[in-house]
Amino acid sequence: MLRVENLKVAYGHIEVLKGINFNVEAAEIVALIGSNGAGKTTTLNTISGLLRPTSGVISWKGENINRTPVEAIVASGLAHCPEGRRIFPGLTVRENLLSGTAARPNNRKAIEEDMTLVFDLFPRLKERIKQLGWSLSGGEQQMLAIGRALMSRPSLLMLDEPSLGLAPIVIDQLFDRIVELNKRTQLAVFLVEQNSAMALEIANRAFVIETGTITLSGPASELAGNPRIQEAYLGG
Numbered sequence: 001m002l003r004v005e006n007l008k009v010a011y012g013h014i015e016v017l018k019g020i021n022f023n024v025e026a027a028e029i030v031a032l033i034g035s036n037g038a039g040k041t042t043t044l045n046t047i048s049g050l051l052r053p054t055s056g057v058i059s060w061k062g063e064n065i066n067r068t069p070v071e072a073i074v075a076s077g078l079a080h081c082p083e084g085r086r087i088f089p090g091l092t093v094r095e096n097l098l099s100g101t102a103a104r105p106n107n108r109k110a111i112e113e114d115m116t117l118v119f120d121l122f123p124r125l126k127e128r129i130k131q132l133g134w135s136l137s138g139g140e141q142q143m144l145a146i147g148r149a150l151m152s153r154p155s156l157l158m159l160d161e162p163s164l165g166l167a168p169i170v171i172d173q174l175f176d177r178i179v180e181l182n183k184r185t186q187l188a189v190f191l192v193e194q195n196s197a198m199a200l201e202i203a204n205r206a207f208v209i210e211t212g213t214i215t216l217s218g219p220a221s222e223l224a225g226n227p228r229i230q231e232a233y234l235g236g
Contacts, residue, residue, distance in 0.1 A: 001026050001156060001188055002047070002078075007056035009039075009046050016042045018212040019056065024156060027186040029178070031203035031220060033196045033233060039212045040192040041083055044158050048080040049073045075103040079154035083161045085145040089134035093125050096133055096144055100151030111151070117185075118147040121177050139170035143177075150181075156188045157181075163195045171195065175202055196233035200224040208233075 002024040009017040017039050024030045045051045049070040058065050119126035122143040163171040179202050193199035203220035223229050
């Protein structure tokens with residue numbers, strides 16, 4: 001579904017991604033883990049078209065999207081839920097969700113069906129449907145950010161640090177919903193997450209990025225048992 005080959009990205013003269021390779025197949029959860037500054041967010045921003053690579057190929061459903069406009073990438077089924085949630089604080093929950101439909105056909109019935117799915121996954125959002133975004137808790141805002149991304153009806157959802165700033169019990173609930181979403185809809189998920197233990201627990205496969213280079217990859221369960229990973233990322 002998504003294939004990244006020898007991807008290089010630079011900020012000015014500083015090379016941040018140094019030729020990384022990975023893939024995401026249909027209906028699987030793939031995690032990208034690494035420390036701060038390793039290049040995780042840059043990877044997602046480049047795939048979604050917010051940044052442009054200096055070289056390499058991003059192949060989405062068999063097509064090169066290196067120069068594809070952001071809105072066309074979203075319309076093709078690739079959604080990006082950014083770090084920091086970035087909901088619209090002055091819009092209601094419903095309005096925030098509807099903003100996620102901007103790149104899709106205006107089919108009211110289909111949009112309402114997708115909103116029902118979001119409310120099934122996150123019942124708290126339905127309870128707060130008329131509340132403004134700024135009045136929600138951090139966990140509710142993260143649910144809203146994911147729900148907004150789902151409203152674009154993606155076939156691949158990219159999540160950037162969804163657990164950031166949340167209480168442990170909220171993180172557990174959020175990751176349960178991610179797994180439920182994957183199982184219910186067969187939606188592929190590409191998860192960038194500093195909480196490596198949680199990411200490896202729910203992922204099928206994982207990649208480790210260090211200073212712009214993929215250094216390890218394999219089944220998530222195997223990486224979770226790797227002494228190097230345990231020492232560097234799992235506190236073992």
